[in-house]
Amino acid sequence: xxxxxxxxxxxxxxxxxxxxxxxxxxxxxxxxxxxxxxxxxxxxxxxxxxxxxxxxxxxxxxxxxxxxxxxxxxxxx
Numbered sequence: 784x785x786x787x788x789x790x791x792x793x794x795x796x797x798x799x800x801x802x803x804x805x806x807x808x809x810x811x812x813x814x815x816x817x818x819x820x821x822x823x824x825x826x827x828x829x830x831x832x833x834x835x836x837x838x839x840x841x842x843x844x845x846x847x848x849x850x851x852x853x854x855x856x857x858x859x860x
Contacts, residue, residue, distance in 0.1 A: 790814075793824045793848060808843070811835045820844045 794814050798804060803816040815822035821843050825832055832847070839845060 787826060789850065790824055790826050793826070793850060797822055797824070797848060809839060811839065820846055822846045822848060824848045826850060 794804065798815055799817065801817075802822075804814065806813050806816045808816060808821060813821045814824045821839065823832065823835075823845060825847060826849070829849075836845065836847075
């Protein structure tokens, strides 16, 4: 796994006590497994998720987390 710091931070933010992290489900590695849902964090494009989502959506509720910048600034040096 090549987990970025953003991905790791979002995973720790969304994880609750009792959640299982990085668990295999039906042959796919899931970021967070909670009682009745799977939580996937996607910090890049969604194309990479197509096969995984198609395979799992019929049997599981999946929460897809994708960060969007709230504020941006340019700093001149």
